Amino acid sequence: MAAxxxxxxxxLPLVGLLVLHPLPIVASYxxxxxxxxxxxxxxxxxxxxxxxxxxxxxxxxWPHVLCAGQSTTVAGLYxxxxxxxxxxxxxxxxxxxxxxxxLSQNELVGPLPACLAALPALLNLTLAGNGFSGExxxxxxxxxxxxxxxxxxxxxxxxxxxxxxxxxxxxxxxLLAYNAFTPSPLPxxxxxxxDLRELFLANCSLSxxxxxxxxxxGNLVNLDLSMNALSxxxxxxxxxxxxxxxxxxxxxxxxxRIPEGLGGLRKLQFLDISMNRLTGExxxxxxxxxxxxxxxxxxxxxxGRLPASLGAAPRLADLRxxxxxxxxxxxxxxxxxxxxxxxxxxDNRMSGPIPATLCASGKLxxxxxxxxxxxxxxxxxxxxxxxxxxVRLQNNRLSGSVPPEFWGLPLVxxxxxxxNALSGTVDPAIGGAKNLFDLLIQDNRFTGVLPAELGNxxxxxxxxxxxxxxxxxxxxxxxxLSELSQLDLSNNSLSxxxxxEIGQLKQLTxxxxxxxxxxxxxxxxxxxxxxxxxxxxxxxxxxxxxxxQLQNLVLSAFNLSYNKLNGHLxxxxxxxxxxxxxxxxxxxxxxxxxxxxxxxxxxxxxxxxVSLLAASAVVLLxxxxxxxxxxxxxxxxxxxxxxxxxxxxxTSFHKVEFSEMDIxxxxxxxxxxxxGAAGKVYKVVVGxxxxxxxxxxxWSSDVESKKKRxxxxxxxxxxxxxxxxxxxxxxxxxxxxSSCRLLVYEYMPNGSLGDLLHSAKxxxxxxxxxxxxxxxxxxxxxxxxxxCVPSVVHRDVKSNNILLNxxxxxxxxxxxxxxxxxxxxxxMSVIAGSxxxxxxxxxxxxxxxxxxxxxSFGVVIxxxxxxxxxxxxxxxxxxxxxxxxxxxxxxxxxxxxxxxLVGQFHDEMCKVLNIxxxxxxxxxxxxxxxxxxxxxxxxxxxxxxxxxxxxxAPAL
Ligand SMILES: *[C@@H]1O[C@H](CO)[C@@H](O)[C@H](O)[C@H]1NC(C)=O
Ligand SMILES: *[C@@H]1O[C@H](CO)[C@@H](O)[C@H](O)[C@H]1NC(C)=O
Ligand SMILES: *[C@@H]1O[C@H](CO)[C@@H](O)[C@H](O)[C@H]1NC(C)=O
Ligand SMILES: *[C@@H]1O[C@H](CO)[C@@H](O)[C@H](O)[C@H]1NC(C)=O
Numbered sequence: 001m002a003a004x005x006x007x008x009x010x011x012l013p014l015v016g017l018l019v020l021h022p023l024p025i026v027a028s029y030x031x032x033x034x035x036x037x038x039x040x041x042x043x044x045x046x047x048x049x050x051x052x053x054x055x056x057x058x059x060x061x062w063p064h065v066l067c068a069g070q071s072t073t074v075a076g077l078y079x080x081x082x083x084x085x086x087x088x089x090x091x092x093x094x095x096x097x098x099x100x101x102x103l104s105q106n107e108l109v110g111p112l113p114a115c116l117a118a119l120p121a122l123l124n125l126t127l128a129g130n131g132f133s134g135e136x137x138x139x140x141x142x143x144x145x146x147x148x149x150x151x152x153x154x155x156x157x158x159x160x161x162x163x164x165x166x167x168x169x170x171x172x173x174x175l176l177a178y179n180a181f182t183p184s185p186l187p188x189x190x191x192x193x194x195d196l197r198e199l200f201l202a203n204c205s206l207s208x209x210x211x212x213x214x215x216x217x218g219n220l221v222n223l224d225l226s227m228n229a230l231s232x233x234x235x236x237x238x239x240x241x242x243x244x245x246x247x248x249x250x251x252x253x254x255x256x257r258i259p260e261g262l263g264g265l266r267k268l269q270f271l272d273i274s275m276n277r278l279t280g281e282x283x284x285x286x287x288x289x290x291x292x293x294x295x296x297x298x299x300x301x302x303x304g305r306l307p308a309s310l311g312a313a314p315r316l317a318d319l320r321x322x323x324x325x326x327x328x329x330x331x332x333x334x335x336x337x338x339x340x341x342x343x344x345x346x347d348n349r350m351s352g353p354i355p356a357t358l359c360a361s362g363k364l365x366x367x368x369x370x371x372x373x374x375x376x377x378x379x380x381x382x383x384x385x386x387x388x389x390x391v392r393l394q395n396n397r398l399s400g401s402v403p404p405e406f407w408g409l410p411l412v413x414x415x416x417x418x419x420n421a422l423s424g425t426v427d428p429a430i431g432g433a434k435n436l437f438d439l440l441i442q443d444n445r446f447t448g449v450l451p452a453e454l455g456n457x458x459x460x461x462x463x464x465x466x467x468x469x470x471x472x473x474x475x476x477x478x479x480x481l482s483e484l485s486q487l488d489l490s491n492n493s494l495s496x497x498x499x500x501e502i503g504q505l506k507q508l509t510x511x512x513x514x515x516x517x518x519x520x521x522x523x524x525x526x527x528x529x530x531x532x533x534x535x536x537x538x539x540x541x542x543x544x545x546x547x548x549q550l551q552n553l554v555l556s557a558f559n560l561s562y563n564k565l566n567g568h569l570x571x572x573x574x575x576x577x578x579x580x581x582x583x584x585x586x587x588x589x590x591x592x593x594x595x596x597x598x599x600x601x602x603x604x605x606x607x608x609x610v611s612l613l614a615a616s617a618v619v620l621l622x623x624x625x626x627x628x629x630x631x632x633x634x635x636x637x638x639x640x641x642x643x644x645x646x647x648x649x650x651t652s653f654h655k656v657e658f659s660e661m662d663i664x665x666x667x668x669x670x671x672x673x674x675x676g677a678a679g680k681v682y683k684v685v686v687g688x689x690x691x692x693x694x695x696x697x698x699w700s701s702d703v704e705s706k707k708k709r710x711x712x713x714x715x716x717x718x719x720x721x722x723x724x725x726x727x728x729x730x731x732x733x734x735x736x737x738s739s740c741r742l743l744v745y746e747y748m749p750n751g752s753l754g755d756l757l758h759s760a761k762x763x764x765x766x767x768x769x770x771x772x773x774x775x776x777x778x779x780x781x782x783x784x785x786x787x788c789v790p791s792v793v794h795r796d797v798k799s800n801n802i803l804l805n806x807x808x809x810x811x812x813x814x815x816x817x818x819x820x821x822x823x824x825x826x827x828m829s830v831i832a833g834s835x836x837x838x839x840x841x842x843x844x845x846x847x848x849x850x851x852x853x854x855x856s857f858g859v860v861i862x863x864x865x866x867x868x869x870x871x872x873x874x875x876x877x878x879x880x881x882x883x884x885x886x887x888x889x890x891x892x893x894x895x896x897x898x899x900x901l902v903g904q905f906h907d908e909m910c911k912v913l914n915i916x917x918x919x920x921x922x923x924x925x926x927x928x929x930x931x932x933x934x935x936x937x938x939x940x941x942x943x944x945x946x947x948x949x950x951x952x953a954p955a956l
Contacts, residue, residue: 028072030095031059037089047082068097076100080126088113088132097121104151105129112136112157117143128153128175135159141167151175153200154904161204163187171195172219177202178904183229185209191216202248203227203903210254215240224248226272227903234259234273243267250274250296257281258297263288263309272296274320282306282326287313294318298344302326306350313338322346322368329353336360344368346392354378354398359385366390370416378402378422385409392416394440399423408432416440418464423447426465431456442466442488449473450489455480466490466512473497474513479504488512490536495519498537503528507923514538514559522560524549531840531922538562546570546587560584652733653721656744658686660735663695663744673751683747692747693732697740717743723788727780729803729813745813749806752813753777753860754799758869767905769808770864774912775937776810777802781857782930784812785850793848797856798837798870799863836870836879840922851924854933858919865913867898881920888917911940 031053038048051062059074060067066076074095085107092101093115100123101116108130114137116125123146132155141164144150150165153175161184165174172195183205190199191213198221206228214223215237223244230252238247239261245268254276262268263285271289274296281304282297288309294317302324310316311331316338322345329352334340336357341364350372356379358364364385370392377400378393388409394416401424402417408429409415414437423445430439431453438461446468454463455477463478466488473496474489485507494516502511503525509532518540526535527549534557535550545567546560558580566586581587650660666684673694674681682695717734724730735742750756753773757765765773784792794801794812801814839855859870862880875883887895893910901909915936921927928936 028059030072030074030097033091033094034059034062034065034074036091040086040089040091042085043082044085045083047079047084066100068099071097073097075121076102078102079106080104082106084108087111090115092116093119095119099123102126103130108132110134112152114139120145122147124149124151126151127155130155132157136162136165138162138164140165144168144170146170149173149175152179154178156180158182160184161186161206163189166190166192169193169195173198173200175200176204177224179204181205183207186211186225186230188213190214193217194219196220197243198222200224201228206230208232210235210238210249212237214238217241219243221267222246225252227251229253231255233257236261238262239264241265245291246270248272249276252276254278258283258286258302260285262286265289267291269293269315274298274300276300278302280304284309287316290314292316296320297324299323305329306331310334311337316340317363318342320344321348324348326350330355333357335364339363341387342366345372346370348372350374352376354382354393356381358382359387363387365411368392369396371395373397375399378406380405382406383409386411388412389435390414393420394418396420401425402427404429411435414438414440417444419443421445426450426454426470428453430454433457434459436460438462440464442468444468446470450475452477454478457481458483460484461507462486464488466492468492470494474499474518476501478502481505483507485531486510489516491515493517497521498523498526498542500525502526505529507531509533509922512536513540516540518542520544522547522550522565526550527552529553533557535559546581648735648737650733650735651717651721654730654732656732657688657691662686663693663735663742667695667697667742692749694745694747696743696745698743720792723784723792725780725783725787727776727809727811728783729811748803748811748813750804750808752800753802753804753810754863756804757799757863757867762867763900765808767901767909770901771908771912771937771941772808773802773804773810774861774864775934777812777860778857778930778934778937780810780812781853782934785853785930791850793850794853794856795848796834796837797853797860798834799860800834802860839924841924849924850930851927854919854927854930855921855924857930857933858916858927861912861916861919865898865909865916866896867900884913884917888913908940912937915940 034051038051059072064078065074068075075097080102087110098119099121104126111134112132117139128151147168147170157179161181166189171193177200181204185208186206188211196217197219202224209232210230212235220241221243226248233256234254236259244265250272257280258278260283268289269291278300282302284307292313293315298320305328308331311334326348334355339361346368353376354374365387374396380403383403383405389411391412398420402422404427407427410432412433413435418440425448428451436457437459442464449472452475454475460481461483470492474494476499479499479501484505490512497520498518500523502523508529514536521544522542524547527547532553535555536559538559538561540563542563546565546569548570558577560581562583565584569587648660666686667682671683672680673683680697684695685692721731730746732744802810803813804810837856837859839852862884868875868880870880884896893913897909919927
């Protein structure tokens with residue numbers, strides 16, 4: 001009985017197997033082809049894991065597969081965005097019924113498969129967003145019996161532009177944008193593709209003229225030839241494209257006049273021919289196209305007046321023609337008959353009034369008319385335009401008073417009226433402009449008292465009202481503007497005293513109240529505004545003493561000249577700021593003779609003088625000590641390595657296959673690969689595997705102080721030796737003897753980011769590589785800040801401390817000055833860090849936090865995006881951060897991007913630029929933590945699809 005039982009138990013699974021297992025479905029040939037393809041592909045995300053020979057699902061139920069009707073033959077493969085990698089799997093070409101193949105947005109590489117051209121049923125072939133390279137196979141010109149869509153956008157396809165594709169007469173969509181073709185003309189043959197609906201050839205290195213045969217494409221809906229080198233005139237035949245909805249010809253070298261006839265395009269909605277060399281007048285009929293919504297013709301050389309048809313365009317919402325030479329007025333009642341939302345006519349020669357009807361439809365958000373010759377008053381109707389967010393009318397001839405409601409537009413963020421002839425007062429209604437960041441009204445004829453309501457503008461960052469005739473006091477309410485960073489009321493007729501509470505304005509960097517009639521004392525509280533960089537109170541009637549507190553400030557500009565100041569000038573001031581106190585007859589430098597008894601110098605001041613003298617002495621002594629130390633180490637360096645051979649010590653942090661003597665004996669002065677403040681770096685090859693290492697030899701120290709220094713050194717090395725992260729340069733071990741210390745790091749063959757980026761070899765660093773470097777370095781820093789216990793602050797983040805391995809992966813290096821932070825922020829005795837990367841708070845506190853690293857990393861990001869050094873002659877010796885901020889403000893983000901890279905990655909670069917700008921916020925607490933920086937950087941790529949529509953125009 002027991003034996004039978006056992007037998008049954010044995011048999012049961014076998015029986016089950018026989019009964020439950022269905023016939024093998026793999027009988028289908030197509031399933032075998034798919035399995036073969038799966039075997040060829042790398043599928044890290046497991047997207048194809050259900051594709052299994054023994055799968056209980058039928059082939060037609062496999063994910064991403066569509067069968068033809070009731071059959072088990074494959075008609076569609078939808079494999080977009082699955083992180084698939086490898087070459088094109090040839091077995092796909094055996095799927096004879098395949099109609100739809102989507103492999104877009106994967107990591108596929110290698111040549112484009114020629115075999116696809118033989119598939120008789122293929123309708124839609126979408127391979128966009130991969131790394132396919134080489135030429136388009138010429139058989140594509142003779143095959144593809146039924147192909148409707150060919151989408152190869154954003155790959156690395158090279159060679160001549162494949163004109164033979166015009167042979168595929170069934171094509172409706174030909175999308176080849178963003179590939180690396182060699183410069184070639186656009187073939188006349190293109191006109192043969194009579195069914196073509198979409199032609200997307202942006203950035204395909206096309207040159208020569210646009211063939212006039214393009215006019216044969218009567219079904220074309222979307223024509224995008226932007227970002228090529230097309231020249232010559234736009235052919236008149238383009239006016240025959242009667243189905244056209246979108247025409248993108250921006251960023252070419254097109255010249256001559258805009259052809260007549262575009263007005264006949266009844267479906268045209270989007271027209272962009274910006275950034276060419278077009279001349280002559282704008283054709284009268286262009287705005288007659290009844291569906292036009294967006295017209296971008298900026299940065300050409302167009303002349304003449306705006307056509308009258310503009311006034312009647314029924315659907316126009318976005319008009320950008322800045323940077324031309326257009327003259328004359330707007331057509332009367334412009335804006336009355338269209339939903340105008342965005343108007344930028346800046347930098348032309350237009351005149352006449354600003355039309356009162358611009359916002360008649362209640363949709364206008366951006367009004368940019370700067371740098372023209374508009375005259376007359378700002379129309380009262382614009383005061384009702386509550387949708388406005390950005391108003392820039394500077395450098396015109398506007399006059400009259402500004403309508404009260406115009407001051408108080410609720411959404412406006414920037415109101416720039418400078419350099420006109422506007423008069424009247426700043427109306428108290430301005431209190432309603434709750435979103436205002438920048439109020440720029442300098443160089444006009446404004447009069448009266450600045451209203452107290454200014455204090456309601458809690459977001460205000462810039463209040464610039466110099467060169468007017470304003471009177472009354474500096475409004476006491478300005479001290480409520482907690483975000484204010486620039487206050488310039490110079491060259492007015494202000495009187496009264498400077499409010500003492502001005503010290504509350506902790507964000508203030510520029511304070512200019514010069515050339516007024518301000519009286520009373522200089523409030524000592526100004527000395528508490530640590531971020532102040534430029535302070536000008538000259539040409540007023542200020543009296544009393546110069547507050548000692550002002551010496552807390554680190555100022556690049558400081559002017560108290562031509563006031564009525566008196567008393568003693570602290571020594572510190574008289575030495576540093578020679579020109580800052582002219583024209584104050586009552587002020588005496590150092591010790592006052594004459595009217596004052598020298599014995600009666602207040603104790604506090606004597607104390608100050610003594611401490612300053614003492615401080616200078618300390619600096620001098622430190623200098624001497626440094627010199628002596630350098631000199632001695634210089635003399636000793638030659639002998640030091642061989643000395644004391646017996647007592648070398650090796651402390652390893654990773655498994656190593658070499659001994660301390662292997663390292664010491666391989667140091668060769670011919671293999672020095674770098675020198676820094678802390679020591680020399682050698683490349684050595686050691687161990688059985690002949691692995692390269694980088695050995696850093698720290699300059700040796702004095703015997704006396706060595707003991708103490710060694711303790712901190714060892715503690716630091718121990719911390720760093722325990723740091724383990726893929727984006728931190730690995731410290732293998734540390735080799736010491738009584739006079740010398742060697743740190744053995746992994747060797748990074750591509751050297752430092754700084755060296756590469758600012759050398760002739762910068763071309764190697766294309767945008768995807770730079771992006772990868774940014775992400776890696778951010779991950780390394782984030783690990784130090786957030787995952788180490790205690791957390792580690794690097795303190796010398798810079799492009800020279802980001803090293804690159806053979807694949808241009810980045811690792812953070814050189815913790816020469818890194819400090820672990822255990823109990824709150826550490827205060828360091830000397831400023832660490834490198835010129836150009838030092839966070840501004842270092843200047844006034846020596847507190848070191850993770851946020852100082854974030855700032856330095858922000859500078860590195862700006863370096864990656866702009867390709868410029870943090871301090872460089874080509875940016876006028878300005879700090880890179882200042883240069884970037886100024887240019888982004890004035891000319892848009894476009895203007896700072898590394899011009900060697902612009903093109904398809906424009907959007908991504910702008911996003912990364914913005915992250916960099918967040919990191920270099922002057923206020924440490926506003927900088928994002930590194931963890932957030934990593935996340936933001938990763939999202940840039942995550943959400944980035946190949947660009948199929950147009951890029952954002954650089955708004956002035
Ligand atoms: C072609 O295939 C792609 C990817 O599946 C799809 O987005 C596109 O809409 C298809 N085009 C047509 C005309 O069917
Ligand atoms: C394109 O078609 C023409 C005939 O229309 C033929 O002579 C030519 O060989 C074809 N080109 C290719 C590359 O197949
Ligand atoms: C624009 O045209 C004017 C003359 O009409 C010429 O002097 C100027 O150089 C042109 N500018 C550009 C950028 O082509
Ligand atoms: C087009 O892309 C190439 C890279 O293939 C780039 O070098 C070039 O600058 C881009 N051209 C334009 C006009 O953006």
